[in-house]
Amino acid sequence: MLNVYGSEISSRLLLGTSRYPSPSILVEAVKASGTQIVTVSLRRESGGSRAGQGFWSIIRDLGVRVLPNTAGCHSVKEAVTTAHMAREVFGTSWIKLEVIGEDDTLQPDVFGLVEAARVLAADGFEVFPYTTEDLVVADKLLTAGCRVLMPWGAPIGSGRGLNNLFGLKAMRAHFPDVPMVIDAGIGVPSHAAQAMELGFDAVLLNTAVAQAVHPVKMAEAFAQAVQAGHAARLAGPMEPRDLAVPSTPVIGTAFLS
Amino acid sequence: MKILVNGASHETNAPDLAAALHDLGYGDSVVATAVNSEFVPAHSRASIRLTDGDRIEILAPMQGG
Numbered sequence: 158m159l160n161v162y163g164s165e166i167s168s169r170l171l172l173g174t175s176r177y178p179s180p181s182i183l184v185e186a187v188k189a190s191g192t193q194i195v196t197v198s199l200r201r202e203s204g205g206s207r208a209g210q211g212f213w214s215i216i217r218d219l220g221v222r223v224l225p226n227t228a229g230c231h232s233v234k235e236a237v238t239t240a241h242m243a244r245e246v247f248g249t250s251w252i253k254l255e256v257i258g259e260d261d262t263l264q265p266d267v268f269g270l271v272e273a274a275r276v277l278a279a280d281g282f283e284v285f286p287y288t289t290e291d292l293v294v295a296d297k298l299l300t301a302g303c304r305v306l307m308p309w310g311a312p313i314g315s316g317r318g319l320n321n322l323f324g325l326k327a328m329r330a331h332f333p334d335v336p337m338v339i340d341a342g343i344g345v346p347s348h349a350a351q352a353m354e355l356g357f358d359a360v361l362l363n364t365a366v367a368q369a370v371h372p373v374k375m376a377e378a379f380a381q382a383v384q385a386g387h388a389a390r391l392a393g394p395m396e397p398r399d400l401a402v403p404s405t406p407v408i409g410t411a412f413l414s
Numbered sequence: 415m416k417i418l419v420n421g422a423s424h425e426t427n428a429p430d431l432a433a434a435l436h437d438l439g440y441g442d443s444v445v446a447t448a449v450n451s452e453f454v455p456a457h458s459r460a461s462i463r464l465t466d467g468d469r470i471e472i473l474a475p476m477q478g479g
Contacts, residue, residue, distance in 0.1 A: 197478045199446060209473075212475055
């Protein structure tokens with residue numbers, strides 16, 4: 158069981174709700190993934206369509222927890238205000254805190270992130286910060302009140318997997334007791350399995366499922382990969398070696414030459 | 415007076431934010447509001463007087479990653 162802010166979570170796959178071909182495929186993908194936590198956002202409601210009300214009705218019927226984000230926020234002020242609005246609408250103190258610093262990579266503005274995390278944690282929010290693998294930033298986020306860290310694997314929506322294995326391994330080793338979720342950049346199930354094998358506690362992804370040719374089948378594949386990776390971590394993977402070591406016993410080999 | 419609602423200009427006689435939301439058809443909707451970039455909790459909307467040029471944001475649940 159994964160424990161985040163006192164909540165026991167059995168599924169280690171967190172799923173985004175954006176960019177699916179249709180609402181019905183979103184619903185089926187969430188079910189197939191087995192996730193217990195989906196990410197959502199706040200956007201302007203159009204006066205005529207009331208699309209947001211319909212979307213919220215769909216999510217509520219799924220019976221999963223929601224993790225609202227502050228996607229698109231570029232400043233502390235925007236992120237903090239959005240978090241307050243999300244807390245009221247979604248009825249949760251959880252907030253996936255994004256403060257974007259650069260538009261080509263959607264890299265977090267880690268200075269703004271730490272400040273926003275400090276403000277929100279002091280106001281009772283349970284902050285899930287979307288951050289980099291920087292150890293100093295991670296330490297400051299923990300000091301600010303975060304009890305979960307969400308380092309990126311690669312830029313959002315890029316599907317490039319774990320770009321900085323050294324940095325992510327170092328982060329895992331440096332904060333062994335902090336729940337960590339790889340957030341963003343996951344492209345295929347093997348990336349998710351790799352993150353779990355490295356000892357991360359969960360993965361959060363969206364585009365890899367939503368933009369797959371068959372999103373529902375891909376959601377199921379990710380669920381299996383996350384489970385396999387976590388089981389492998391618990392089983393203790395062998396250390397890689399530079400030279401070959403025969404797996405079949407050498408003693409008793411016939412002399413036939 | 416003229417106010418901006420989600421970036422679009424609106425003519426209104428609503429004296430406060432709660433009345434404006436009602437007039438705009440958001441009476442029973444799940445939305446969060448901000449006036450001039452400041453969050454206004456639902457329980458405070460009736461006490462927020464509107465003035466010419468106010469910028470109102472009305473946000474609703476939406477897909478997110």
